[in-house]
Amino acid sequence: MKLYIAEKPSMAAEIAKCLPGPVSRKDGYITTGDGVITWGYGHILRQAEPDEYDPKYQKWRAEDLPIIPQSWKLLVADSCKKQFEVVKSLIDQATEIIHAGDPDREGQLLIDEVLDYVHNQKPVRRILLNALDEQSIKKAIASLRDNRDFQNLKESALARSRADWLIGMNLSRAYTLAAQQAGHRTTLPVGRVKTPTLALVVRREREIENFKQVKYFTVKADFDQDGTVFTAYWKPQEEQPGLDAEGRLADKTIAKELFSRLQTSNEPATVISCETTEKRELQRLPLSLSTLQVMAGKKFGYDPQGVLDTAQKLYERKLTSYPRSDCEFLPESQQEDTGVIIANLSNLAQNELAGWAAKADTAIVSRAWNDKKITAHHAIIPTVVRCNFAGLSETERNIYFLIAQAYIAQFYPVHVYDQTRAELKYAAEAFIANGRIVKELGWKEIYSADTEEKKEEDSSMLPAMVKGDQPRFVKASAEKKSTKPPGRFTAATLLAAMKEIHKYVKNPDLKKQLKDVAGIGTEATRATIIKELIERGFLREETKRKYLKPTEPAYLLVDILPEEITYPDFTALWEDILHQMADGNASLDTFLLQQARFTASLCSKAKRMSIPLKGDHPCPRCRKGVLQLRNGKHGKFWGCSRYPACRASFDDKNNKPDIPAPTVRQQGQG
Known part of the structure; x- marks a missing residue:
């Protein structure tokens, strides 16, 4: 039995339509005349939490840090247990498996990790679906590759996942505990990409606050x-x-x-x-996701997550190619579709696009057609499926417009x-x-x-x-x-900053080295990171322009963390290593060893650091913590925020600590 494992149900349904024979939908899979298609829901497996390695980690304690798993553990997500059993059963019955995850780093990992989890030994081939129209799917089915060709891509995703776990689980605990000992009643989530992104906004706000007009x-x-x-x-x-x-x-x-x-x-x-001097400006390249998000933000005021969601809808409606792409180039084989795509665009019920397409010269071959620049996916372009422009929502029309506009530009002469x-x-x-x-x-x-x-x-x-x-x-x-102060970030301009991170690194020697790095985060995660920072109350959007401003917890987080994690230098370098790993030029084990050492050094810094106290009653005994009101067996009392290092405690008197006045002798000793 031939088994296709898709990343999600919608992709499985589109593959099924393109396979011969009768199609029958079952509980968790689809049968066809040429095999069975099943699916995940994104990641079926999840990383184990620290306490799932050892119950002692359920309580956050500085002395337990850093937590470095000797053997990494995955668990089936609760919401996916039923589907996992379906997939596992089908893998057991299969004679050949076709990996149909999204054509990117994360899509490679989430199917591979399931195959590894069930100890699959059967042959696996890879299908790369850059578009979901029938022609593209059939072409991809006819061009299957050995899944072992993508081992490096999988290791790159694995490295990213484990590095994020090490940083997030350890540093969030280390610096939250350090802040709480100084009286700050808060949880500080630290992220390898999230934290330097937040720091960009905090530093920009301080530049604006300290700006002196000249x-x-x-x-x-x-x-x-x-x-x-x-x-x-x-x-x-x-x-x-x-x-x-x-x-x-x-x-x-x-x-x-x-x-x-x-x-x-x-x-x-x-x-x-x-x-x-005669100058020649080559055609603007087709769009990657980040470029599309930035353009849509500037032209229409759309936030990056909304742009991704809309591009995903267009992809699932088969009108545009795979949206989570970091590539701005096109495979040379796609030139055979240009006549159909341009003809479709010239017949659109959209005057500008139709007019431009009608004047396009498909004999022009721009720099966009370059197989050497293609990895698992290519730039976002219209597919050969004719678009009913009037049937799209306003947002879908605007996003389709930008994608089609950039594609048509490839068939116009160089600007001279x-x-x-x-x-x-x-x-x-x-x-x-x-x-x-x-x-x-x-x-x-x-x-x-x-x-x-x-x-x-x-x-x-x-x-x-x-x-x-x-x-x-x-x-x-x-x-x-x-002179004018620097402008505040919006979600779109912050995303652009994440992509062009070399402009914000502190070390001048790294600027040149990182100029060609694809920024921090990935095309698929940048919008989500910005959205999470807003939802968790570290950033807020203000005015109609939706300018981003940091909140008080954001300042605290950025101020107490060491520069190694708030400046993007290290994160951008790590991203560069992940790209090298995807190309087979870096080692997973070496990278994770470096991450473990880095995490350990920052945990040590957290234990030694001095954080400004927050509270009305500094501890008179240790002078490093503050007294906080607590409930004990015998009622309310005041204890030091540095407990158990400091065990000072005082009775409550009218909602204040009843601290005995020092005696004359004590004053002399002090």
Whole structure:
């Protein structure tokens, strides 16, 4: 018997439709003329909790940390016990197994871990479903691969899962206990990705709170060359007085003197140099999930989780390809579908997309088609299934629009323009003028309405000039400006920061190394992490723009944790190692050993750290904890937050600790 194991029931149903013979749905599986299809519900198995390794871990105690499993344990999730028995029984009956998990790191692990759990020895092949339309599924069934080819991908997912357990289980306990000893009645969840993400928002908020506005001046002049007026900006000399640390003109007196001198000078301006370079801007790549989430956030104000949920719906309706993709490239074999997809888009009941598709040239082969850039999945694109655009919800229409727009752009020419840079001398001062002339609008035609593209294309055009020309000075102006504080994160811009994490690392040596890393978290988890931080009360959304602001527990968590876990340096490096592992260039055992050592060192730091006390009654005995009201056998009493290290206790008197006044002798001793 051939057994397909899908990640979820919806995927199993689509596979069944594409297999020959009569289809019959049973309890937990589907039979067809060419095998049986069963499914999980995501992860059927879960990581064991610390107390499931040893009951003593049920109580949180600093002396038990770190908890490092010698042999990792998985347990069947309570909600999946019935389905697990179905899957296990079918594996026992199968002669051949086809792994049909999602085509990513996590999808690989959640079927593999079930096969390992039941000690499967039968041959396993892998189906990679990047889209759920009939043509794509049949093509994938005809292109099965040996599941052993994906061992590295599985180990990468396993490494991620176990590293997250080590960090989460140990550091959450270590720093919660440390905070509670200082009187903070709270639980502090620490996460390998979640914590540095939260810290980005906390640091940004503090930058805004501590921001000091700086006033400065920009000086520019208009010149006339053969009847065409253009603007050039003043360039300060190296020893120019009146500049601030950022090289801006901050001295009002010098700005006025400069403006006056420019206005009254009689000498002509002279072109010192004028260079024109042809620039070619390649087509914007198709979309990964993160790119889609950021674009949808900026254009429509959608939060990342909503974008993922909508992309998932479009995928399940067979209209777009697999959504949890971190890839922006396409397999070369997919070029055979371009004619059908573009024809479908040109017949859409959506004027813009239809108009753009009608002008697309499918003979153009953009850089997006590159087999070397493809792993288990490819960029998110429309499928060959015709879309009933009017039948979609507004959110679905908008997300489909962005996916289709990026796909159509692949069949427009390269954007070509001339970039000109002129340097002028006037009144013994240097001026720089920049301009561009678009020679071929190309793919930017379909993005011309976007604000960012408009800004770029609206840059001034310069007249033809050569070295030695003497344009006529028209007027000067000095504009007073003020620096602005950095903008608060939204869910979309925070997600973009997680993806471009190299911009936020503390160690300058790591910036270059991490520039090519795919950020922290994965395409599938980034939106969930941001959503959890909001739901657990560490971030809150404010105003219509839904700006993210940290709450008091967020400040506490970031302030008491060491930089190793609040800055993204280490997490980004680990993510890089996970990618190397997926490519077969890093070891699971070595990585986990490093994680265990790292976890142990941070647990030790938690035991030694000093945290500001929170409470109205500092403990008079140890002076390191605070007295907290408790209920005992004989009623209320006040005990030290550092119990059992400090066993100080006092009776309750009118809801305050009844602390005896020190005697004269005690005062002398103290």
